[in-house]
Amino acid sequence: MMQNVLITGGAGFIGSNFVRYLLKVEPQVTVINLDALTYAGSLENLKEVSNQQRHIFVHGNICDATLVNDLFHLYQIDTVVHFAAESHVDRSILDPAPFIQTNVVGTYTLLEAARRFWLEEQSLPLERVRFHHISTDEVFGSLAPGEPAFKETTNYAPNSPYAASKAASDHLVRAYQHTFGLPTTISNCSNNYGPYQFPEKLIPLMILNALAGKPLPVYGDGQQIRDWLYVEDHCEAIWLILRKGKTGETYNIGGNNQPTNLAVIRMICEILDALRPDSPFAPHAALIQHITDRPGHDRRYAMDISKISSELGWQPRHTLQEGLAGTVQWYLDHPDWVEAIRRQQTYQSWLEQNYAKRGGVK
Numbered sequence: 579m580m581q582n583v584l585i586t587g588g589a590g591f592i593g594s595n596f597v598r599y600l601l602k603v604e605p606q607v608t609v610i611n612l613d614a615l616t617y618a619g620s621l622e623n624l625k626e627v628s629n630q631q632r633h634i635f636v637h638g639n640i641c642d643a644t645l646v647n648d649l650f651h652l653y654q655i656d657t658v659v660h661f662a663a664e665s666h667v668d669r670s671i672l673d674p675a676p677f678i679q680t681n682v683v684g685t686y687t688l689l690e691a692a693r694r695f696w697l698e699e700q701s702l703p704l705e706r707v708r709f710h711h712i713s714t715d716e717v718f719g720s721l722a723p724g725e726p727a728f729k730e731t732t733n734y735a736p737n738s739p740y741a742a743s744k745a746a747s748d749h750l751v752r753a754y755q756h757t758f759g760l761p762t763t764i765s766n767c768s769n770n771y772g773p774y775q776f777p778e779k780l781i782p783l784m785i786l787n788a789l790a791g792k793p794l795p796v797y798g799d800g801q802q803i804r805d806w807l808y809v810e811d812h813c814e815a816i817w818l819i820l821r822k823g824k825t826g827e828t829y830n831i832g833g834n835n836q837p838t839n840l841a842v843i844r845m846i847c848e849i850l851d852a853l854r855p856d857s858p859f860a861p862h863a864a865l866i867q868h869i870t871d872r873p874g875h876d877r878r879y880a881m882d883i884s885k886i887s888s889e890l891g892w893q894p895r896h897t898l899q900e901g902l903a904g905t906v907q908w909y910l911d912h913p914d915w916v917e918a919i920r921r922q923q924t925y926q927s928w929l930e931q932n933y934a935k936r937g938g939v940k
Contacts, residue, residue: 580657580708580820582608584649586640586688587662589613591775592712592809594623596659599813601632608632610653612646613662614639618776622918640684643691650695656702657820658709660688663744666778667716670740671873681743682750685711689754697758709762710820711751715805715832716741717766720876727880730766730828737874752828761825765816768832768881771901772809773908777919780839781806781902784846785909786916791859794847798871800840803878807833808901811894818890829890832881835898840866845899849906 583600587593588611597609613619615637627633634653638645640662649655662684664670664677689709696707718728719735734749736742748764755762771781784794815831823829837845847862859865886892896904909916 579706580604580607582610582653582655583657583659584610584612584653584655585659585661586612586684587619587660589615589619589621589623589635590661591618591623591772592770592812593619593661594774595772595809596661596813596816597624597633598627599810600659600817601627601630603817608634608653610634610636610649610655612636612638612640612649617922618665618778620918622915623774641679641687643687646687646691647694650691651701654702655692655695656707658688658692659816659820660685660709660711663712663747665714665740667738667740668872669778670738670743674739674743677739677743681740682746685747685750689750689760693754693758693760697760704759704761707761708820708825709751709754709760710816710823711747711762711764712816713748713764713766714741714744715766715768715830715879715881716876717745717748718879721878721880723878725878727832727882728766728830729882730830730885737876748828755826763819763823763825764828765819766828766830766881767812767815768805768807768879770807770809770812772905773912774915775809775905777916781842781846781905782909784843785850785906786920788847788850788859788862788865789854789857789909791865793867794843794862794865795867795869796840796843797869797875800838800843800868801877802839802875803836803880804839804842805832805879805881806835806837806842806898806901807831808894808896808904811896814895815886815890815892818892819886822890824889829886830881830883831886831892832883833894833896833898833901834883836878836880837898842898842902845902846906849903853906853910
């Protein structure tokens with residue numbers, strides 16, 4: 579039974595959602611939350627748990643080997659849930675270096691600390707420990723129309739610096755399990771969305787731009803296909819892997835849908851039209867603006883979730899329509915969170931840097 583859980587990147591979007599989820603479903607667990615608080619991580623995401631004694635926040639970098647080793651010893655870590663990563667494809671195209679450092683070197687640093695503490699020092703019984711690594715469907719590359727969905731056995735073919743860095747980290751985790759016997763599991767998830775997502779990603783960017791009457795930038799023809807996973811469903815899947823997943827296994831996690839990006843944006847516009855019928859920007863679909871596509875943009879992702887479904891009994895609970903409606907409502911209900919993000923100079927400069935050169939207006 580897990581007791582002292584090190585969650586990396588727990589002030590970010592998925593990580594903070596998982597912190598709240600785990601504290602709710604595992605009353606015996608203490609969470610040690612290690613986050614560097616880079617642009618996408620914020621203590622605003624953790625306000626609900628900031629006063630909980632079972633949540634210990636540590637401001638630090640996963641590449642700091644001394645800090646990571648100290649945390650293992652100080653808190654007797656028996657479980658690692660590794661979210662911390664640079665995760666935006668566009669940012670990786672502009673500057674790949676942070677992706678290599680955080681996603682590859684950072685993962686190595688954590689694996690080494692776990693290996694020393696659990697295997698060399700034998701600080702805890704091996705059957706009580708687990709290193710779970712969160713990864714992405716982007717490591718598999720792009721699917722052509724009609725090709726079967728990604729399985730856990732699909733060959734890796736990453737197409738962006740971000741995807742390549744995550745593929746490298748997956749291989750490191752697998753190698754530490756195979757070579758050293760480190761108890762690990764890996765999950766590869768599809769595109770997440772939901773509350774607390776930093777608005778550089780498609781869904782929150784569209785929501786906030788539409789509310790402000792700004793253009794809704796659509797890459798290319800907008801026919802790129804993605805699988806969309808509501809973040810709470812993802813949290814439940816990770817929890818089930820920790821509780822019931824087999825050491826050394828990989829599990830695909832997806833939302834069981836394949837809309838085009840343009841269809842998702844139109845759904846968001848329709849939800850906003852219904853929730854804000856008096857908006858001066860309705861119908862919000864009129865704000866859609868096609869811009870120059872991303873270099874090497876993958877056309878289609880799809881996830882086969884039959885393994886986690888059959889072995890662990892997991893299925894997504896939210897349809898895309900339900901998840902989007904709840905997400906839009908969350909952003910409407912949390913203007914203070916939105917305003918805190920918008921005030922970040924780095925956020926504004928990023929929007930200008932990424933979209934202005936593609937013909938987007940910010």
